[in-house]
Amino acid sequence: MSLTVSNLQCTRGDRQLFSGLNLQLNPKQLLFLEGQNGSGKTTLIRTLCSLFIADKGEILWQGQPIKEHLEAYHRALFYLGHLNAIKGDLTTLENLRFNHTMSEQQSSDDELLDALERIGLFGYEDFPTRQLSQGQKRRVALARLLVNKSPLWILDEPFVALDIAAVELLQHIISQHIETGGMAILTTHQAVPLTKGKIQHLNLDDYAAESGMESYV
């Protein structure tokens, strides 16, 4: 199981964000995407999820181009972006159940309730999520991580809006995922201490086009 990216180039509008980007991610590895604001972290993440089409380059999952094996790739992928993908009119449990089942994963209601309890939403199962705070909404979205069995996690700024306890919990969840043979790609400005597993760093500023931000500095 591995994710390989070779010679990737992305353009947003008229501006080339990065080019010649290579990366390789194997089980038990955690990759941090770094770079200044506007360096294309989110675009890279969306490209890796097949939501954005790159100008050039290839993304391989288990040695096969993801474009041609989208179904298998999507089955292996868990993505959480800036948006929580939860509905204010549905309850916490309904949101978790819908999102979880949509990604073709099976869990009993007990397991889902257990996940909600662990993420700190005990007692909020039957609350419409519009009544929750920003951090609690983020927790509803992150509760999926506890029941998710996909090997590849791609998380865009997962720590935003979380309090200290939740940040620690999420760090724990991620490092557990890595230790049990998972892979994860994160953009964050926050360090995740890992006890085991290998950490990689990729700084997008190194791949920025010549005519990029530097010319303004």
Place this chain on the structure above:
Amino acid sequence: MFNTFWMILKRDLKLALRRRSEVFTVLFFFIIVVSLFPLGVGFNEAMLQQIAPGVAWIAALLSSMLALERLFANDYVDGTLEQMLLTPQPLSMLVLAKMTAHWLLTGLPLILVAPVVGILYHLAPQTVITLMFMLLLGTPILSMIGAIGAALTLGLRGGGVLISLLILPLYIPVLIYGSSAITESTLQSGNIEPHIMLLSAFLLLSLIFSPWATASALKISLE
């Protein structure tokens, strides 16, 4: 695959039930538009009978359009649509589920209140049944074609106006065959079979192509 279809359909219906005003807006819009015409043009029975099919259909087109903008917009804003794109299921299946929900919430209620049109416009019971049947054939087409427009204009500023400009011309065949079938049914020598066949063909065609076209449009809009 059908499991996902049910999941989305059930969720959309549940969301609509928790936010009933959106469903009733469409329904009352239809009833109000239909009942304004007799007030405007007078209560001449023969004339009302003559304009009834056209009025009913135009009101149906406009009210179906009313809810189109929201078809994907809510899922787009809160990130659900993005997640749907990343599920292992074919996107066209998910889109079909959303179209079905849209029809159940905006098309079906119109068919059920069609007898009101019959009363307001002095239509014979037989004509009302034809009207309901033609609406049954035609309103799913409105939802399906409309979904393409909704997907194309997703995330654009002023998308609502753009949808109307994009989609209303495509509704014309439905309007022509739908309303002329009803006119035809009131005539003694009338034969509505060709109208039914053409509208059914149009329904099948949109059933095949619109989920696929909508799915492609969504992928472009989300990029």
